[in-house]
Amino acid sequence: MKQSQLFTKTRKEAPADENSKNAELLIRAGYIYKELAGAYVFLPLGLRVLNNIADIIREEMDAIGGQEVQSTALQRKELWQKTGRWDDAVVDNWFKTKLKNGSELALAFTHEEPMTDLMKSFISSYKDLPAYPYDIRTIFRNEERAKSGILRGREFFWKALYSFSKDKEQHDEFYEKIKQAYLNIYERVGIGDKTFVTFASGGTFSKYSHEFQTICDAGEDTIFLSQEKKIAINKEVFNDEVLNDLSLNRGELSEFRAVEVGNIFSLGERFSEPLELRYMDETGTQKNVFMGSYGIGISRLLGVVVETLSDDKGIVMPEEIAPFSVHILALGNNENLFREAENLYFDLKNAGIEVLFDDRDIPPAQKLQDADLVGIPYRVVVSEKASQNGGIEITHRKTGEKEYLDPSRLVSYLMEG
């Protein structure tokens, strides 16, 4: 895409009321726009990254048998009453609304209840199990304060998968698979080395649940981590019992601030019992379906990438999720060089490489500053100075490493990665 056509612009300053590093950088770089505290518009650059992250998640969910559906934001009160979660005293971040006739509806903050009820139309026998529907959509949570940018939104984009199994054994098998799929996702979005399986409170059903925590100063959680064993314990359950259960001792653990980037729950019959989701087993006996739920915040992942990988010049986008792979900058007023840059742009497009071409009529220093702020992995400068140094200048955003290359070799250079 030509940058002159991109309707968004970089900004010198984020809005005065924006205190989070992730939102400040993303607003300045033109990825997002603040609609209200906790709700952000994703501009073309931001939406490209969200879609890239969502596609990685889709691939990983499909690979373990997930099937995507699109559930509704509006939900029936009666379902939440059956499980005891309708009351604001039980769920403290509900958004609710009303039909014209005055009856109340919920705005989705999760989908255990509606998804369990839906599956009653499709599950009656052990032959119908297991099933793994998942959903990628906007979720609403009425946070009292929303100060963490896209790390904790009132409206955000997430993936939730719900597992329906015959019994604990069938469930446990999937649980291990999705735990690995989640680790694959963090690796692919670029935060794999900072993200750890973490033991957290299990809620009503199981002793522990598993979270995934990324080390991050802006995080709201505290974890005790063994880097060597790649395992962590959330402060909320950190005591002698859990240390004993995990065969860990305090000496091998270090304390970190961290942000939760996903959680997976064994739900058992917590929802299938009150909502009567049953199946007939091999012997003709009616049983409750054994469930699990698995959430991952897509917009939050983008926020974590920005919090943890940025430097003092701006955002550093990992290759697999970057809005574009290459940023071509034509510097100076030499018309021949501008044409050369434009030709490179078309060459890369034709080779199927996602490329942003800064063709704007602005000073070179501003183009270079903007490129650093936006953080596309490869920056290609076409300028007189680069020509004198042997062609075009390629800079890796992450490392700052520079190379000069004959322009005719650019496509093959990039294809070889």
Next chain:
Amino acid sequence: MKQSQLFTKTRKEAPADENSKNAELLIRAGYIYKELAGAYVFLPLGLRVLNNIADIIREEMDAIGGQEVQSTALQRKELWQKTGRWDDAVVDNWFKTKLKNGSELALAFTHEEPMTDLMKSFISSYKDLPAYPYDIRTIFRNEERAKSGILRGREFFWKALYSFSKDKEQHDEFYEKIKQAYLNIYERVGIGDKTFVTFASGGTFSKYSHEFQTICDAGEDTIFLSQEKKIAINKEVFNDEVLNDLSLNRGELSEFRAVEVGNIFSLGERFSEPLELRYMDETGTQKNVFMGSYGIGISRLLGVVVETLSDDKGIVMPEEIAPFSVHILALGNNENLFREAENLYFDLKNAGIEVLFDDRDIPPAQKLQDADLVGIPYRVVVSEKASQNGGIEITHRKTGEKEYLDPSRLVSYLMEG
């Protein structure tokens, strides 16, 4: 995909409270699930079609300069107060909700106000114009009654583009382009021959607006149509004046029931004036931006396809939006034939053809019935009878036309269309 893995199932009956033909067929065929009146879950088959329609729309919008963003569902009250649209007496289908501190928020039924306000961050000079952001997302409308299935939902999936131009001339040029883009969309989703540009009420700004109406018994509108001139007039503005304006006479027009499948509005300064979206023109004068808005219901398009193209056996999916292109059915208990069918399934998958393989252990008659109900364009039957007739049997769902083919020729047959 193997049909035994698809967690959804066809059903003999739709829910008793479902009166619309589109929702009844789509529920029975396993494309959608009714969450509540006016809100439907899109199951794997339905979501595939929605995504195919959305991708067609993206292509057509991008081709005329559109840039996709993802706006928010939660909206600020103050913006709607400035334009006089907050009051329930003005907008009769608002859903609203509240923050913890009691302040009210809107749930998006459209985005003129927030999008106009957003563009104040990006438009200051004539050089920033034109700009065409668009949005594909869930929209909420608090319909008093929701009886038309996915033709008119309380929660539905749509595309809205907003145009920002210097003046009427720049606006008009784009308006004609998007009119054509809309016609391309209807053609590609399979309802082009039934869909007509229709003159409708222009609202406060312009004398007329343009709608796109598809002839359909389930529609809520009445239009007067000249098939020859491919132009229609909505009954709401049908009088001598409009006939005169369009040089039409009553004799050449026929009355039809129709459903609105899109509308495009010239908005002028209706929103830029109260929200103060201005730019500096070439002479240094401040001017209001000239706007337009362009909506198209994505889930509604699926509903219209089902209403207008189905037959007494079920859904007939047009090729470009079908959830799969080919439906392979293995009939009977011959294990060799089952393997042959499975091999064909893998051959097609490897050739990049979207294929559903009915590998379920159910009677042949039920497989055939289900295939008709689901309505995938090409049905391929592998059976002893087909073998005796020279190979495999291919049936075109739309025409019922049958052919027999050597299985080795299937891929090239399908690739050649």
